[in-house]
Amino acid sequence: MSGSGSEDARVVLVTAPEIGVARALARGLLERRLAACVNLLPGLESHYRWKGALESASEVLLLVKTRAAHLPRLEAFLAQEHPYECPECIALEPAHVERSYLEWLLAETAP
Numbered sequence: 001m002s003g004s005g006s007e008d009a010r011v012v013l014v015t016a017p018e019i020g021v022a023r024a025l026a027r028g029l030l031e032r033r034l035a036a037c038v039n040l041l042p043g044l045e046s047h048y049r050w051k052g053a054l055e056s057a058s059e060v061l062l063l064v065k066t067r068a069a070h071l072p073r074l075e076a077f078l079a080q081e082h083p084y085e086c087p088e089c090i091a092l093e094p095a096h097v098e099r100s101y102l103e104w105l106l107a108e109t110a111p
Helices: 019-031 068-081 099-108
Strands: 009-016 037-050 053-067 090-092
Touching: 009 019, 009 068, 009 099, 019 037, 019 053, 019 068, 053 068, 053 099
Parallel strands: none
Antiparallel strands: 009 053, 009 090, 037 053
């Protein structure tokens, strides 16, 4: 759908330490219209390097559906509300978004 607005859509990956935190973050994003939808995927096992040490943790992955213009506000929200010192916030640009879904996403994240 290039040229018809799909370049406005983003899927943002965010991890949280547990389901309660993930639900609170999802609700906060939705209430602020920073997301049209947030999927929570519990049971994630993360392995990473943190401050020079190898770490692992059980986490919840949030798949945040939003628009590109909201990324600075979404990052600011995470910086304020997320319990991690360095919250994950990786925005992916989809190659294609079905037209009616894109229209819904943009309508639900309108200011």
